Amino acid sequence: MAAEKNELMEKIVSLCKRRGFVFPSSEIYGGFAAVYDFGPYGVELAKNIREAWWKYMVQLREDIVGLDAAIFMHPKVWEASGHVGGFSDPLAECKECHTRVRVDHLLEEAVVAADEKMSETAINQLFSLNKERIVCPKCGKKNFTEAKSFNLLVQSNLGNFTGNLGENPVYLRGETCQGIYVNYKNVLDSVRVKMPFGIAQIGKAFRNEITARQFIFRTREFEQMEMQYFTRPEAEMDEYEKLRAYRFQFYLDMGMKAEHLRWHKHENLVFYAKEAYDIEYQFPFGFKELEGVHARGDYDLTQHAKFSGVALDYLDPITNEKYIPHIIESSVGVGRMFLAFLTEAYTEEALEGGDTRVVLKLPKKLAPVKVAVFPLMKNKPELVAKAKEVFDSLKGNMMCEFDDNGNVGKRYRRQDEIGTPYCVTVDFDTIGQGEDKTLENTVTVRDRDTMQQERVKIEELSVYLQKYFN
Amino acid sequence: MAAEKNELMEKIVSLCKRRGFVFPSSEIYGGFAAVYDFGPYGVELAKNIREAWWKYMVQLREDIVGLDAAIFMHPKVWEASGHVGGFSDPLAECKECHTRVRVDHLLEEAVVAADEKMSETAINQLFSLNKERIVCPKCGKKNFTEAKSFNLLVQSNLGNFTGNLGENPVYLRGETCQGIYVNYKNVLDSVRVKMPFGIAQIGKAFRNEITARQFIFRTREFEQMEMQYFTRPEAEMDEYEKLRAYRFQFYLDMGMKAEHLRWHKHENLVFYAKEAYDIEYQFPFGFKELEGVHARGDYDLTQHAKFSGVALDYLDPITNEKYIPHIIESSVGVGRMFLAFLTEAYTEEALEGGDTRVVLKLPKKLAPVKVAVFPLMKNKPELVAKAKEVFDSLKGNMMCEFDDNGNVGKRYRRQDEIGTPYCVTVDFDTIGQGEDKTLENTVTVRDRDTMQQERVKIEELSVYLQKYFN
Numbered sequence: 001m002a003a004e005k006n007e008l009m010e011k012i013v014s015l016c017k018r019r020g021f022v023f024p025s026s027e028i029y030g031g032f033a034a035v036y037d038f039g040p041y042g043v044e045l046a047k048n049i050r051e052a053w054w055k056y057m058v059q060l061r062e063d064i065v066g067l068d069a070a071i072f073m074h075p076k077v078w079e080a081s082g083h084v085g086g087f088s089d090p091l092a093e094c095k096e097c098h099t100r101v102r103v104d105h106l107l108e109e110a111v112v113a114a115d116e117k118m119s120e121t122a123i124n125q126l127f128s129l130n131k132e133r134i135v136c137p138k139c140g141k142k143n144f145t146e147a148k149s150f151n152l153l154v155q156s157n158l159g160n161f162t163g164n165l166g167e168n169p170v171y172l173r174g175e176t177c178q179g180i181y182v183n184y185k186n187v188l189d190s191v192r193v194k195m196p197f198g199i200a201q202i203g204k205a206f207r208n209e210i211t212a213r214q215f216i217f218r219t220r221e222f223e224q225m226e227m228q229y230f231t232r233p234e235a236e237m238d239e240y241e242k243l244r245a246y247r248f249q250f251y252l253d254m255g256m257k258a259e260h261l262r263w264h265k266h267e268n269l270v271f272y273a274k275e276a277y278d279i280e281y282q283f284p285f286g287f288k289e290l291e292g293v294h295a296r297g298d299y300d301l302t303q304h305a306k307f308s309g310v311a312l313d314y315l316d317p318i319t320n321e322k323y324i325p326h327i328i329e330s331s332v333g334v335g336r337m338f339l340a341f342l343t344e345a346y347t348e349e350a351l352e353g354g355d356t357r358v359v360l361k362l363p364k365k366l367a368p369v370k371v372a373v374f375p376l377m378k379n380k381p382e383l384v385a386k387a388k389e390v391f392d393s394l395k396g397n398m399m400c401e402f403d404d405n406g407n408v409g410k411r412y413r414r415q416d417e418i419g420t421p422y423c424v425t426v427d428f429d430t431i432g433q434g435e436d437k438t439l440e441n442t443v444t445v446r447d448r449d450t451m452q453q454e455r456v457k458i459e460e461l462s463v464y465l466q467k468y469f470n
Numbered sequence: 471m472a473a474e475k476n477e478l479m480e481k482i483v484s485l486c487k488r489r490g491f492v493f494p495s496s497e498i499y500g501g502f503a504a505v506y507d508f509g510p511y512g513v514e515l516a517k518n519i520r521e522a523w524w525k526y527m528v529q530l531r532e533d534i535v536g537l538d539a540a541i542f543m544h545p546k547v548w549e550a551s552g553h554v555g556g557f558s559d560p561l562a563e564c565k566e567c568h569t570r571v572r573v574d575h576l577l578e579e580a581v582v583a584a585d586e587k588m589s590e591t592a593i594n595q596l597f598s599l600n601k602e603r604i605v606c607p608k609c610g611k612k613n614f615t616e617a618k619s620f621n622l623l624v625q626s627n628l629g630n631f632t633g634n635l636g637e638n639p640v641y642l643r644g645e646t647c648q649g650i651y652v653n654y655k656n657v658l659d660s661v662r663v664k665m666p667f668g669i670a671q672i673g674k675a676f677r678n679e680i681t682a683r684q685f686i687f688r689t690r691e692f693e694q695m696e697m698q699y700f701t702r703p704e705a706e707m708d709e710y711e712k713l714r715a716y717r718f719q720f721y722l723d724m725g726m727k728a729e730h731l732r733w734h735k736h737e738n739l740v741f742y743a744k745e746a747y748d749i750e751y752q753f754p755f756g757f758k759e760l761e762g763v764h765a766r767g768d769y770d771l772t773q774h775a776k777f778s779g780v781a782l783d784y785l786d787p788i789t790n791e792k793y794i795p796h797i798i799e800s801s802v803g804v805g806r807m808f809l810a811f812l813t814e815a816y817t818e819e820a821l822e823g824g825d826t827r828v829v830l831k832l833p834k835k836l837a838p839v840k841v842a843v844f845p846l847m848k849n850k851p852e853l854v855a856k857a858k859e860v861f862d863s864l865k866g867n868m869m870c871e872f873d874d875n876g877n878v879g880k881r882y883r884r885q886d887e888i889g890t891p892y893c894v895t896v897d898f899d900t901i902g903q904g905e906d907k908t909l910e911n912t913v914t915v916r917d918r919d920t921m922q923q924e925r926v927k928i929e930e931l932s933v934y935l936q937k938y939f940n
Binding site: 069221 | 487488489495496497498501503504506512516524532537542547561620625626628629642649652653657669674680691782865870872
């Protein structure tokens with residue numbers, strides 16, 4: 001539980017709530033476990049994260065196309081993928097208070113530093129051996145059942161009109177990549193792609209995590225950004241190295257410090273995987289998986305060909321080679337990347353005079369609001385009218401905010417906390433009522449990070465600001 | 471069934487499949503009823519639709535903020551909203567072959583032109599009276615059960631670890647707006663909004679439609695774009711008129727012909743509604759609801775205040791008035807708008823020489839690919855290299871495609887079918903090997919709609935093209 005007491009984490013969670021980034025779901029109903037909603041600034045940050053990823057993974061890549069498969073798929077997809085049979089976490093129940101716990105997490109916290117990559121069988125044995133020492137986090141007793149496997153696929157009654165909910169369950173997807181695999185042939189047949197090529201997708205997935213933890217780091221409903229890359233069997237590992245480098249570079253390009261990132265190599269690979277690395281980020285609770293970059297071999301398409309009866313071989317139009325493509329993938333959660341960027345951006349700075357300012361030094365491209373426009377004073381109609389005019393001239397090109405509440409200093413603090421790169425102030429000079437008449441139709445532009453102000457002509461403002469956001 | 475035989479509709483569905491806009495879900499498994507996936511061009515079109523809506527509803531509006539609530543909420547939300555008790559469709563079962571049908575649709579097709587807005591009780595009576603004349607669409611017999619109500623909320627076992635799926639069901643949201651209502655107080659408390667203000671959201675919702683129909687027009691999994699606007703009780707109807715005008719204007723601004731749009735006024739209002747209009751679009755199967763613009767009174771916040779026990783009154787900071795805000799809403803589906811824009815854009819033109827070209831005259835802003843770049847010939851390395859150079863210089867600013875397959879005429883046909891506004895060709899003049907040396911470092915830019923070509927300098931190309939997409 002040490003992680004949850006982390007001070008930086010608490011500050012981030014608190015800022016998220018206070019400033020409208022992330023709200024606990026259904027809060028007026030006492031909340032709904034492990035589900036979160038993005039508030040007005042959170043939705044913009046998440047949107048900008050998706051757009052940055054999409055630009056990097058689709059728009060800039062001639063060899064990658066997008067896809068948006070539905071959350072629901074034919075239930076057989078999940079048999080072919082192995083999720084119906086083997087996608088589970090070890091669950092035990094306290095015999096005293098009936099609390100259900102995830103055994104590996106409890107082990108990790110209470111007994112041994114269990115490796116996240118340990119096999120489920122090994123975890124269950126470890127639990128069995130240590131059972132009488134393990135304390136229920138709810139009632140404090142030491143009386144657990146043996147561990148059993150609990151399937152993580154979330155079931156639903158979509159399209160089931162019998163009234164028997166358990167009958168022929170239809171699953172909410174447990175990962176988005178299956179939607180890519182089952183559309184591989186449709187993409188091949190409709191779009192001019194040639195091997196090697198990738199299909200990228202952003203979308204929600206769902207897992208019945210027994211204990212979801214650490215704010216938006218691990219949630220039952222989450223959004224994945226995945227790219228599956230199809231290659232000739234012989235090219236798999238070369239392409240894998242290229243993809244690893246490309247994905248790591250993404251975070252550096254987005255301004256993350258190299259020392260906050262590292263590679264973690266999986267030791268226990270699933271039987272079909274060739275190699276698996278995670279990009280770990282230094283979250284407030286330590287280095288944890290941010291993104292997975294895995295070489296999956298021909299497992300996925302082979303399974304779907306087998307279960308569907310449809311051939312999924314690729315026939316090379318030039319060499320006439322025929323093969324089941326191998327797949328390498330990159331997979332990262334929007335919520336996890338959101339938390340990583342917030343962690344990277346969260347800064348407290350001592351100001352002259354003893355005050356501290358909290359500032360989110362987000363990459364400018366990702367900032368929820370690009371520019372805030374202020375009239376120097378709220379009760380001067382000419383200032384307000386001119387500020388509205390400036391606001392209106394900018395809002396078509398970037399996300400802007402108009403603020404005339406409180407004094408300018410307070411407005412700066414607020415914009416700093418939501419990470420707004422630039423604040424534009426309309427003052428008496430702007431409207432030709434200041435001392436220096438040459439400043440008419442200019443505004444001050446204040447930089448979030450340096451707090452320096454510059455005087456810019458209104459007519460040049462849009463171009464001046466836009467150059468920072470492309 | 472006349473609608474499904476509609477020729478234009480068939481052409482659109484076929485183009486969607488052939489050109490990678492929309493694929494039936496899980497097609498290699500025989501499909502999964504009434505679920506569709508967006509292919510490589512579909513995902514871009516849907517993305518551009520969302521962005522156009524978001525810009526119009528959030529970015530350009532000082533008084534509207536965004537939100538992205540999760541699909542899952544506390545189950546009590548759906549009791550408060552009335553969905554657990556009364557969100558249903560009339561269902562009957564064929565006693566012979568056990569096919570389940572939606573009674574109102576069957577009535578509409580077989581007996582009477584039932585009004586979509588008819589009450590469920592009236593529909594069930596009508597069915598009962600006509601039962602012996604109604605033919606099962608599957609087995610052809612006339613032996614149906616009486617109609618009964620079937621709840622449309624999709625149930626799941628998220629967070630349920632008991633193994634009993636029916637126990638304490640958790641719902642997939644049946645509409646996105648409830649996520650806005652339950653976050654109304656969080657938004658008020660964290661962001662500087664003042665009455666009247668709106669909260670906009672884009673996200674998936676799910677309904678257990680008994681018969682989903684007409685391609686992506688009505689699907690069980692769908693994506694809504696909704697804006698809920700909170701007003702003083704006295705201001706509700708004024709704001710409602712403004713919102714109606716604003717939303718209608720959106721479609722005109724996006725290039726839809728006024729004669730393809732009309733208002734439909736609801737005659738049978740739910741008891742709390744003040745007024746309800748739909749914007750109808752002339753789909754290939756006739757004028758049907760595209761978007762709802764409804765005045766909902768204080769019902770939503772009153773219900774949530776009652777069920778949650780949390781006061782949801784607004785205290786006006788200036789007048790000290792205290793009231794439950796009234797709500798007006800605008801609600802439209804991404805899939806439905808996607809189909810409307812495709813319908814509006816689909817054009818067949820006779821060409822000189824007797825050929826016909828199919829062209830998607832999509833608004834340029836919405837086109838999946840903005841610019842296609844071609845080398846005149848595939849087997850001239852200098853042309854290909856120069857074309858790649860041009861492609862690379864553009865791809866950072868807009869979605870581009872490189873194509874060197876077949877001849878230029880075929881490439882134009884293909885880009886016309888996916889609605890690409892501009893095709894750029896690198897020819898011998900471009901690389902200084904043509905007759906007119908003054909054309910070196912210029913390319914031809916061909917306009918989708920006029921098919922006219924212009925010669926543009928490469929260095930001016932990005933600016934030349936970008937002006938069309940802002």
